[in-house]
Amino acid sequence: MAVLKVIEVLANSDKSWEDATKQAVKHASKTVKNIRSVYVQDHSANVSNGEITDFRVNVKITFEVS
Template sequence: MTAVKIIKVLGTSEESWEDAAEQAVMEASKSVDDISGIEIEDWTANVTDDAITEYKATVEIAFPVHDSS
């Protein structure tokens, strides 16, 4: 049986929610090995003068827990 750990990461982008999610995965992959899946928990944005200025994606990132023995 494989144990899986899940962490929550907030990604941001000035381009899109999809890019914000990709940024979250990219940043997490710098310190987490073997990412096996993600779930988008929430999409939010900052708005200034009636326009979206920053997209945000809250992403749950799953990866296996490796036996250290």
């Protein structure tokens, strides 16, 4: 039987929501092993002068606890 744990991570990118998600997983994987999935719970963006300047995601990362 596998035991799974979920953590919530906030990340941002100046490129896209997809890149912000990749950055969240990349950063979490430095200390969290056995990552199984990522769920994008929420996304938002900062706007300045009518242009998006920053993409933000709130993700839930699921990993197996050994």
